[in-house]
Amino acid sequence: MSAIKVIEREVLKEKPQGPMGFGQLFTDYMFTMDYKEGKGWHHALIKPYQNIEISPAAQVLHYGQAVFEGMKAYRQGDDIILFRPEENFKRMNLSNARLNIPEVDVAFLLDALQQLVRLEQDWIPAGQGESLYIRPFVIATEPYLGVHAATEYQFMIILSPVGAYYGDDQLMATRIYVEDEYVRAVRGGVGFAKVAGNYAASLAAQTRASELGYHQVLWLDGVEQRYIEEVGSMNIFFVMDGKVVTPELNGSILPGITRKSILQLAAYLGYEVEERRIAIEEVMNAESVSEIFGTGTAAVISPVGSIRYQDREVVINNGATGPVTQHLYDEYTAIQEGRKADPFNWCLKINKR
Amino acid sequence: MSAIKVIEREVLKEKPQGPMGFGQLFTDYMFTMDYKEGKGWHHALIKPYQNIEISPAAQVLHYGQAVFEGMKAYRQGDDIILFRPEENFKRMNLSNARLNIPEVDVAFLLDALQQLVRLEQDWIPAGQGESLYIRPFVIATEPYLGVHAATEYQFMIILSPVGAYYGDDQLMATRIYVEDEYVRAVRGGVGFAKVAGNYAASLAAQTRASELGYHQVLWLDGVEQRYIEEVGSMNIFFVMDGKVVTPELNGSILPGITRKSILQLAAYLGYEVEERRIAIEEVMNAESVSEIFGTGTAAVISPVGSIRYQDREVVINNGATGPVTQHLYDEYTAIQEGRKADPFNWCLKINKR
Numbered sequence: 001m002s003a004i005k006v007i008e009r010e011v012l013k014e015k016p017q018g019p020m021g022f023g024q025l026f027t028d029y030m031f032t033m034d035y036k037e038g039k040g041w042h043h044a045l046i047k048p049y050q051n052i053e054i055s056p057a058a059q060v061l062h063y064g065q066a067v068f069e070g071m072k073a074y075r076q077g078d079d080i081i082l083f084r085p086e087e088n089f090k091r092m093n094l095s096n097a098r099l100n101i102p103e104v105d106v107a108f109l110l111d112a113l114q115q116l117v118r119l120e121q122d123w124i125p126a127g128q129g130e131s132l133y134i135r136p137f138v139i140a141t142e143p144y145l146g147v148h149a150a151t152e153y154q155f156m157i158i159l160s161p162v163g164a165y166y167g168d169d170q171l172m173a174t175r176i177y178v179e180d181e182y183v184r185a186v187r188g189g190v191g192f193a194k195v196a197g198n199y200a201a202s203l204a205a206q207t208r209a210s211e212l213g214y215h216q217v218l219w220l221d222g223v224e225q226r227y228i229e230e231v232g233s234m235n236i237f238f239v240m241d242g243k244v245v246t247p248e249l250n251g252s253i254l255p256g257i258t259r260k261s262i263l264q265l266a267a268y269l270g271y272e273v274e275e276r277r278i279a280i281e282e283v284m285n286a287e288s289v290s291e292i293f294g295t296g297t298a299a300v301i302s303p304v305g306s307i308r309y310q311d312r313e314v315v316i317n318n319g320a321t322g323p324v325t326q327h328l329y330d331e332y333t334a335i336q337e338g339r340k341a342d343p344f345n346w347c348l349k350i351n352k353r
Numbered sequence: 354m355s356a357i358k359v360i361e362r363e364v365l366k367e368k369p370q371g372p373m374g375f376g377q378l379f380t381d382y383m384f385t386m387d388y389k390e391g392k393g394w395h396h397a398l399i400k401p402y403q404n405i406e407i408s409p410a411a412q413v414l415h416y417g418q419a420v421f422e423g424m425k426a427y428r429q430g431d432d433i434i435l436f437r438p439e440e441n442f443k444r445m446n447l448s449n450a451r452l453n454i455p456e457v458d459v460a461f462l463l464d465a466l467q468q469l470v471r472l473e474q475d476w477i478p479a480g481q482g483e484s485l486y487i488r489p490f491v492i493a494t495e496p497y498l499g500v501h502a503a504t505e506y507q508f509m510i511i512l513s514p515v516g517a518y519y520g521d522d523q524l525m526a527t528r529i530y531v532e533d534e535y536v537r538a539v540r541g542g543v544g545f546a547k548v549a550g551n552y553a554a555s556l557a558a559q560t561r562a563s564e565l566g567y568h569q570v571l572w573l574d575g576v577e578q579r580y581i582e583e584v585g586s587m588n589i590f591f592v593m594d595g596k597v598v599t600p601e602l603n604g605s606i607l608p609g610i611t612r613k614s615i616l617q618l619a620a621y622l623g624y625e626v627e628e629r630r631i632a633i634e635e636v637m638n639a640e641s642v643s644e645i646f647g648t649g650t651a652a653v654i655s656p657v658g659s660i661r662y663q664d665r666e667v668v669i670n671n672g673a674t675g676p677v678t679q680h681l682y683d684e685y686t687a688i689q690e691g692r693k694a695d696p697f698n699w700c701l702k703i704n705k706r
Contacts, residue, residue, distance in 0.1 A: 022499055023497055023498025024497055026409075049409070052407060053406050054404060056403075062490060062549060063552035064417045064419060064548070068415050144376055145375065145376025147585075148556070158409050160498060183542045186575040188534055188578070189537075196413075196415060196416055197550015200419070200548065201543045204451060223576055
């Protein structure tokens with residue numbers, strides 16, 4: 001594909017002064033590219049952030065052919081880095097394959113993303129825990145009501161400055177509700193892919209958990225409704241007998257990039273790590289579960305203070321953030337924010353001009 | 354809600370002369386209405402069919418909060434009828450509830466649809482097997498990347514004239530492939546609802562079946578991968594020992610309106626009908642299975658000529674349309690097209706002016 005055309009905007013937006021929240025505020029520019037069968041991906045463009053115009057018959061609106069990714073850019077002193085962006089574009093291609101969406105060119109998109117973030121560098125907030133959230137996504141735009149893999153798509157990247165997930169960088173333990181009626185995913189389905197429909201399907205359980213006073217849903221497997229899969233839209237980890245344990249990838253769990261990174265980091269820091277099947281009873285009955293935490297791009301690490309399954313609630317580490325959780329959080333965010341060296345080569349430094 | 358405002362277009366499109374296909378050609382007008390939390394559904398409008406403008410952060414594009422329906426308007430001599438439209442709007446509310454989308458007002462939409470179809474009556478084709486396909490749908494439009502039930506939606510109805518599914522009204526038997534790896538839905542999931550994500554998730558299996566030379570996928574249940582659920586995007590029926598049998602609704606099967614109507618019609622015509630769990634082995638081994646057919650709005654009834662499961666293929670009724678299938682098809686379409694009386698009060702006659 002040829003060079004990326006840039007359409008400049010005349011007036012830039014005001015940058016936020018106060019709290020930024022998450023995913024509500026967008027920067028000045030977006031990246032777009034189109035796909036048409038026979039022509040491939042083409043028309044790569046950086047243009048002012050703006051509404052898109054699509055047919056009311058566009059397939060994404062009817063049949064949900066849509067995938068997305070989420071990643072972050074950070075300031076490291078005077079530098080700007082992207083955290084493992086290649087992993088996200090590779091995973092997008094796994095999602096694309098599952099939904100019969102054409103593959104994207106990872107190397108090209110890595111370049112395009114760097115060009116976009118370079119242009120928008122003033123939007124990356126500088127405070128601790130703050131970052132620029134990056135949302136690449138693909139939607140099927142072909143205007144046709146037959147159920148088939150669309151012949152036209154649009155790929156976009158939009159950017160949103162986000163505040164610290166936890167104020168003052170103090171981790172806050174959450175209460176989780178084990179969902180034993182609604183099911184998120186089953187082997188043979190699309191649970192391992194970052195596809196739009198998975199999230200809509202999760203809302204009912206999340207709403208119920210909230211109404212019952214819990215922060216997040218813990219999902220069980222779809223076959224036996226017994227084995228732990230993930231929590232909310234994060235992966236989940238247990239500290240058991242000092243080991244860092246997480247459910248093994250089984251086709252219905254999202255292969256989180258934070259999950260993968262935390263497994264690497266924990267091993268590097270000397271913890272024994274384990275990926276295996278974990279039954280809910282094992283967690284509810286085990287004296288040996290000393291900590292639980294979720295992992296994901298938005299919150300990075302989210303400690304779990306209590307877990308409710310059917311009629312029983314178990315409090316974990318007296319409802320507070322445990323030492324292993326805190327250790328992993330501190331080391332991980334220190335790498336992301338450049339306060340410590342990056343032994344894994346996770347941070348991709350962007351040339352600022 | 355107040356009366357529906359109509360914005361007229363200056364120039365009408367040319368009506369199609371040749372083959373219309375399915376869902377590719379749209380009429381002159383569309384119906385839209387908006388939802389905002391605190392305000393409810395409002396701004397009901399009939400306007401020229403046109404592209405819509407939405408934020409690139411609109412939740413439907415990321416999290417798949419979208420439901421739809423499909424129904425048809427027919428000419429019956431000088432009359433125009435809608436076929437069981439109330440059933441579709443009621444089912445839309447089931448889908449809405451599952452995805453935390455606000456309920457729509459069924460009575461109001463029945464009126465709105467009649468007003469729209471009255472305006473577009475010249476678009477209803479007159480040939481046998483032809484009809485005006487009606488697509489109501491709801492999408493989440495709130496521009497926000499947090500995963501939550503959106504606070505803003507748009508409801509739309511678009512119309513597409515469609516040709517006879519089978520040329521010359523001769524039913525054509527299809528070959529179906531029993532999918533034993535990919536899974537469409539599982540109890541506790543969203544299989545019973547007409548939600549966008551279900552269709553994207555089905556594409557991979559449909560593509561594989563096509564490559565192997567089959568027309569449609571037959572889905573098994575997600576838990577045991579043993580019990581028959583539905584075929585392609587249709588419900589499925591078996592004629593077994595003279596009885597008309599279909600899988601019982603179990604939470605992962607779509608409650609088809611054609612399915613429900615065919616059950617009623619078959620009983621009325623004197624067939625014994627049964628809704629129950631049907632294992633795939635039962636069908637593959639039974640001498641007693643004399644016919645198989647699918648039901649859905651688009652094809653109405655689609656006979657199955659052969660069924661392949663793992664290494665074995667069973668030919669049904671010598672690969673031809675069976676007598677019960679043909680009988681039901683003839684009687685059902687005769688009611689839809691007004692060639693026979695409608696003992697069920699399924700046809701809602703529209704006041705033409």
